[in-house]
Structure formats: C-alpha cells, structure tokens
Amino acid sequence: MALATPTPSSADIGVTGMGVMGKNLARNLARHGHKVAIHNRTASRTEAVVAEHGEEGTFIPAGSMDDFVASLSSPRVAIIMVQAGAATDAVIEELASRMDEGDIIVDCGNALFSDTRRREAALRERGLHFVGCGVSGGEEGALLGPSIMPGGSVESYKRLGPMLESISAHVDGEPCCTHVGADGAGHFVKMVHNGIEYADMQVIGEAYDLLRRALGLTPAEIADIFAEWNEGDLDSYLMEVSVEVLRRVDARSGKPLVDVIVDAAGQKGTGAWTTQTALTLGVPVTGIGEATFARGLSSSPVQREGAREFAAEAADWDVQDRDAFIEDVRQALYASKLVAYSQGFNLIQAAAAEYGWDISLGDMARIWRAGCIIRARFLGEVTRAYEANADLPLLIGDSYFHHKVVAALPSWRRVVSLSALHGVPAPVFSSSLSYYDGVRSDRLPAALIQGQRDYFGAHTYKRVDSEGSFHVLWATEDRKEVEA
Ligand SMILES: NC(=O)C1=CN([C@@H]2O[C@H](COP(=O)(O)OP(=O)(O)OC[C@H]3O[C@@H](n4cnc5c(N)ncnc54)[C@H](OP(=O)(O)O)[C@@H]3O)[C@@H](O)[C@H]2O)C=CC1
Numbered sequence: 001m002a003l004a005t006p007t008p009s010s011a012d013i014g015v016t017g018m019g020v021m022g023k024n025l026a027r028n029l030a031r032h033g034h035k036v037a038i039h040n041r042t043a044s045r046t047e048a049v050v051a052e053h054g055e056e057g058t059f060i061p062a063g064s065m066d067d068f069v070a071s072l073s074s075p076r077v078a079i080i081m082v083q084a085g086a087a088t089d090a091v092i093e094e095l096a097s098r099m100d101e102g103d104i105i106v107d108c109g110n111a112l113f114s115d116t117r118r119r120e121a122a123l124r125e126r127g128l129h130f131v132g133c134g135v136s137g138g139e140e141g142a143l144l145g146p147s148i149m150p151g152g153s154v155e156s157y158k159r160l161g162p163m164l165e166s167i168s169a170h171v172d173g174e175p176c177c178t179h180v181g182a183d184g185a186g187h188f189v190k191m192v193h194n195g196i197e198y199a200d201m202q203v204i205g206e207a208y209d210l211l212r213r214a215l216g217l218t219p220a221e222i223a224d225i226f227a228e229w230n231e232g233d234l235d236s237y238l239m240e241v242s243v244e245v246l247r248r249v250d251a252r253s254g255k256p257l258v259d260v261i262v263d264a265a266g267q268k269g270t271g272a273w274t275t276q277t278a279l280t281l282g283v284p285v286t287g288i289g290e291a292t293f294a295r296g297l298s299s300s301p302v303q304r305e306g307a308r309e310f311a312a313e314a315a316d317w318d319v320q321d322r323d324a325f326i327e328d329v330r331q332a333l334y335a336s337k338l339v340a341y342s343q344g345f346n347l348i349q350a351a352a353a354e355y356g357w358d359i360s361l362g363d364m365a366r367i368w369r370a371g372c373i374i375r376a377r378f379l380g381e382v383t384r385a386y387e388a389n390a391d392l393p394l395l396i397g398d399s400y401f402h403h404k405v406v407a408a409l410p411s412w413r414r415v416v417s418l419s420a421l422h423g424v425p426a427p428v429f430s431s432s433l434s435y436y437d438g439v440r441s442d443r444l445p446a447a448l449i450q451g452q453r454d455y456f457g458a459h460t461y462k463r464v465d466s467e468g469s470f471h472v473l474w475a476t477e478d479r480k481e482v483e484a
C-alpha cells in the first residue's frame with residue numbers, strides 16, 4: 001500500500017521512528033485523542049501501524065519527511081524515536097531543514113545529555129526549539145503510560161507538556177511527567193534513572209546469588225521470597241520482574257530459565273555514561289559504577305575462563321538460621337538500593353549546579369513513582385524527603401531513611417562479611433556499605449593522600465587549624481613547611 005499525501009497542518013503532533021518505542025508512543029498519543037502524524041524511514045512500518053492499530057485513534061501516516069512535516073499544525077511538534085548518535089543527528093537535520101521558527105523537535109530516545117546540549121544550542125540559533133526528553137517504561141510503558149522527563153525551554157513545554165502529561169503514567173491523578181529543566185536536563189535525569197536501574201538490578205542479582213549459594217535455594221524458592229519482599233519496603237517493578245523471571249521454567253530443557261540464560265549482561269551505554277559523567281563531576285556513584293563494572297565482568301569471557309581454576313578458593317556455607325539470613329539479605333538489599341538512589345540524586349544535584357539547571361529532586365522522585373522501570377513504593381517517601389528539604393545533601397541523611405539504614409546496618413555488615421568470607425561477589429552491597437562508612441567518618445585517609453601528593457608533586461594541602469594552602473619542602477634538609 002502506497003501512503004497517500006496527508007492533509008497539510010492536520011496533525012497535533014508527529015512521531016518519526018516506528019520501532020518498538022515510537023510505535024507505542026504514537027498509539028498512546030492517538031488513544032488520548034491527539035491527531036498523530038506517523039513516519040518511519042522504512043515506510044512499511046508506518047503502513048503496519050495504520051493496518052494493525054488504525055482504529056485506536058487518528059493516525060496521519062506520511063510516506064516521506066516532506067509529507068510528515070507538512071502534515072503538522074503550527075507551531076509544529078515532531079517527536080524522534082530512533083537510535084542515539086548519528087541516526088538521531090540525521091533525523092534532526094531532516095526535520096530542521098523543513099521546519100520554521102518556533103517549531104519544536106523532541107528527541108525521546110536515550111541520547112547522551114551533552115549531545116542534547118549541543119543540538120539544543122545549534123537549533124536555537126536556527127530559531128527552533130529542541131527538547132531532549134527521557135522516556136522510561138519500555139514497550140508496555142510507552143503504550144500504557146511511561147514516565148516522561150522533558151528538558152528544553154519553558155516555552156516549548158507550554159505547547160508540548162499538556163500532550164506528554166496526558167499520555168504519561170499517573171499517580172493519584174498526578175502525571176509522571178514534568179518539565180525537568182533547560183536544554184539537556186531531561187536527558188541527564190533519564191541517564192541517571194538508567195544508572196540507578198543498573199544498580200537496582202544488580203542488588204537484586206546479588207541477593208539472588210547469595211540466597212542461592214548460601215542456602216542452596218532453587219530459583220522458584222527465591223522467587224517466593226522475592227514475592228514476599230515485594231509486599232513491603234522493597235515493592236518495585238524490578239522486583240516483580242525478577243519474580244517472573246525466576247519462576248519461569250524453560251520449555252526446551254525443563255530447567256529454570258535463569259539456568260539456561262548465558263550469564264553475560266548486556267548494556268547499551270547509559271550506565272557507562274552515568275559513571276563517566278559522575279567521574280567528571282567528582283560525584284561518587286559507587287553503586288551505579290560497580291553495577292556497570294559487574295556487567296562488564298560478566299561479559300569478559302577470556303578473563304573468566306582464565307580465572308576458572310581459582311574457584312576452589314570458595315569456602316562452604318553453613319548457615320544455622322535460615323530465616324535470619326534471609327532477613328539479613330533483605331536488609332542489605334534495601335540499604336544498598338537506598339545508597340544507589342542517594343548517590344544518583346547527588347549526581348543530579350551536581351549537574352544542576354554545573355549546568356545551571358533548576359531541577360526539583362522532589363519532582364524527579366514524583367515522576368518516577370509510576371510508568372518507569374525503577375518505579376517503586378519507596379519513591380513516595382523519597383518525594384516526601386526532597387519536598388521537605390529541596391537541598392537535602394544526601395537522601396540517606398533524611399531522618400526516615402537514616403533510621404532505615406541504621407536498622408539495616410548489622411544485617412548489612414553480616415552479609416558483606418559473609419559474602420567476602422565465602423567468596424561470593426557482592427560488589428554493590430559491599431561498595432555501598434563502604435560508601436556509608438566513608439561518608440559518615442570523621443576523618444578519612446585522604447589526609448595521607450594529600451601528604452603523598454604534596455611530597456611527590458608539591459600539590460599542597462590545607463590545614464585543619466589555619467586558612468590557606470601549605471607545602472613541605474620535602475627535598476630540603478630541614479623539611480620546613482611553607483605557605484603556598
Ligand atoms: N526499547 C526500550 O525499552 C527503550 C528504548 N529507548 C530508546 O528509544 C530509542 C528507540 O529505541 P527502540 O524503539 O527500542 O528501537 P528500535 O530498534 O525498535 O527502532 C529503531 C527505529 O529507528 C529507526 N532508525 C534507525 N536508524 C535510522 C536512521 N539512520 N534514520 C532514520 N531512522 C532510523 C528505525 O527505522 P527503520 O525501521 O527504517 O530501521 C526504527 O524505526 C533509542 O534511543 C532507545 O535507546 C528508550 C526507552 C526504552
């Protein structure tokens with residue numbers, strides 16, 4: 001079927017990129033009464049959307065970019081849902097060259113925020129609005145209500161925001177969508193969301209591994225335990241997903257599915273971006289970093305093969321009180337998860353200061369309560385914490401969460417010690433505990449590091465009892481301290 005030329009200026013909004021996410025975002029918009037122009041590089045995909053879902057609302061299919069742009073009413077709003085990088089740049093140019101001043105291009109893919117900043121500045125010069133917009137919820141969320149994190153100008157949000165809010169998930173009537181901040185703020189927050197997603201998935205994985213290795217439980221038994229945890233503080237979509245995966249039996253082998261899946265975790269890059277950005281901004285996101293490295297380790301077959309003979313070093317487990325151990329693991333999971341969120345919010349705070357974004361952390365927690373992959377019951381309390389104190393220096397310092405962490409500490413320490421003693425890797429459990437111990441320490445060995453830096457590089461140090469910077473003349477005989 002060849003696509004007919006659509007009526008000019010007939011669509012409220014357009015979506016180009018009819019892949020997994022774009023198709024469902026377009027359907028969601030149509031289901032909410034918006035007239036949606038749709039376009040895809042390969043026209044057969046556009047035709048399929050109309051053929052399979054045409055009755056869901058008003059779709060205005062376009063076979064060419066010329067027709068797509070012409071079908072949008074002014075000021076035009078066009079959503080791009082294609083792969084990050086060169087594909088996004090190419091589609092932006094195709095749109096921009098056909099648009100007029102005041103039109104809005106919205107990139108809903110997982111773009112790197114610095115690319116978004118670059119694109120926004122370039123398009124602003126051309127009189128166009130460019131909105132980097134995070135979307136989370138996967139295929140189902142895109143259709144039924146995702147969490148949406150748009151950046152860009154306040155002016156663009158006035159036109160775009162009501163449409164996005166209408167299709168987002170809602171909690172108690174509130175949309176899981178808000179204007180995050182200028183230029184790349186939306187994509188930055190989505191990147192951190194994904195980083196937290198990595199940490200959240202890894203801590204659930206560490207809990208599973210410990211329960212399996214220490215207690216010899218089957219995946220189905222662990223699924224039952226996780227299902228119970230999912231009734232309380234740990235209630236989350238990722239816990240729900242884990243229960244489903246662990247319960248699944250492989251039809252071909254009759255084994256638990258988790259035992260036939262190759263244990264090499266994939267990644268498309270958002271965890272690495274979060275970690276790299278955090279390193280640049282000097283923010284310790286140890287949970288996200290360790291979760292990203294853990295995926296890397298799992299996907300290093302040569303190194304893993306080379307270390308296979310080390311396996312004999314692992315000690316046997318002899319857990320006396322099964323229920324107490326399970327509760328310890330639950331507490332370690334909860335506390336480590338809190339640390340990862342706390343660190344992620346710190347990264348957003350640091351970026352907001354660096355790039356001049358006015359980001360409300362309470363709003364970010366609020367729009368993550370539903371629709372997105374990291375949706376979780378405890379985000380209600382996180383929202384409350386940041387609404388009570390917008391400048392909270394760390395989430396685990398909020399009195400509600402601090403009490404939770406303090407209550408978890410004995411369990412957390414036991415789990416980290418036992419995992420080390422028995423040779424079970426728990427990188428996020430243990431690094432999160434180290435972060436907690438580091439951040440609460442009166443004195444850190446950083447003082448010695450400053451001394452070392454001053455010794456070999458004359459990098460100077462500050463004193464606890466005087467203003468200014470100091471240096472010891474280490475190479476001289478009397479090693480006098482001088483003010484630098
Ligand atoms: N899948 C998910 O759960 C989520 C994905 N995202 C992000 O959404 C974006 C899209 O992902 P997804 O829908 O899964 O991807 P798909 O692989 O399903 O679809 C990719 C789309 O991009 C189009 N495309 C690729 N290269 C080009 C190009 N050079 N020019 C024009 N069009 C191009 C494809 O067109 P064609 O049919 O012609 O090949 C297709 O429509 C990505 O940035 C992804 O990171 C965000 C949140 C969740």
Ligand SMILES: O=C(CO)[C@H](O)[C@H](O)COP(=O)(O)O
Pocket residue numbers: 110135136137138194197266267268269270271373
């Ligand atoms: O954005 C998402 C959810 O919020 C995607 O699911 C994300 O691409 C998954 O990342 P990865 O493939 O690196 O695990």
